[in-house]
Amino acid sequence: MSLVRRWIAPIATAAALAITAGSAQAADDAQPLVDAAWVHAHKDDPNVVVLDVRNGITGDSRETFEDGHIPGAVYSNYSTAGWRTTQDGVPGQLPEVGELEQLIGSLGIDNDDHVVVVAAGENALDMGSATRVYWTFKVLGHDQVSVLNGGHAAYAQQYALAEGWTAPEPAEFAGELQPQLIADRKQVASALRSGTGLMDNRPPEQYRGEAKHPASAKPGTLPGARNVPQSRLTNGGTFASKEQIAELLKEAGLEREGAQITFCNTGHWASLGWFASHEILGNQQARMYDGSMTDWTLNEGEVEVGAGQRQ
Secondary structure, eight states: OOGGGGGTSOSOOHHHHHHHHHHHHHHHTOOSEEOHHHHHHTTTOTTEEEEEOOOGGGTOOHHHHHHSBOTTOEEOOTTTSSSSEEETTEEEEOOOHHHHHHHHHHTTOOTTOEEEEEOOOSSHHHHHHHHHHHHHHHHTTOOOEEEETTHHHHHHTTSOOBOSOOOOOOOOOOOOOOGGGBOOHHHHHHHHHHTOEEEEOSOHHHHTTSSOOTTSSSOOBOTTOEEOOGGGSEETTEEOOHHHHHHHHHHHTOOSSSSEEEEOSSSSHHHHHHIIIIIISOOTTEEEOSSHHHHHHHTTOOOBSSOOOOO
16 A cells, blocks of 8 residues: 555445455556546555646646645646656656656655546646556556546546645555657657557658657658657547547558557657557557657757558
8 A cells, every 4th residue: 555545545344345346446457548537436445646737838836736736636746746857968858767757756656556647637738647547657667557538637627625734644656667668769760660540649741751849850750750749649639439449540551460560759759659659559569759859850860741541
């Protein structure tokens, strides 16, 4: 049981005990997506930690959290807390395992907890905060993790929120790197030669090379990549259905199974693509290139400009 829950859970009641009895099963069956009703039903479960990662993308902060949050939630600003780091001038990189262990432990999360990641729930860009943190837990070998579909907004529409701030009691969290979920520059270069499916999750104008991220050295996409824009993977803060995502990949000319690498500019939108492919469609061979086009172009990687949306 996470130590953080000690300041959340009241003295056990019959109702809480009933939820606790079911929590082990809930943790064993952690699903990629849970809804607001599931979170509400488990908010007093000592094995479930609601991790609120709202951030500046939606104008949120610790102050916003203190104004209203899911009861019992802990807060970590996705943009500033250390979930991503800059390495060799490339932003958005995965930090060292030890750094992530310290960050997660400081939130009162241990290896027995089922973590539910909560973004604001406004749009795809914002929901990328949740999928990037979700991917990070998976990379650390922690499979007991879910994303709240619809985010904080979905919960707030139905249930009462809590106010204020209570510091979590630190816990110990140990990660074990899962390299099969990560694609680095060398592996991407190999994928270009082998014809591995490459999913560009940026807006079409960036895919075609008509615009670029400020940190990238030049516009364009990975040669042969197909475009599945991040904006089509959600409806606001709610994920597209399995059938809708399968159709998106088909339209783009990508297979729904087999080796696949998702990328964007800095591994944020690409986490949405990875989540859709690996977690919703179940393609266990999908990986994410967190360095993405920034890392690729800063290291003189070949690009394709003028790529069209292939059918």
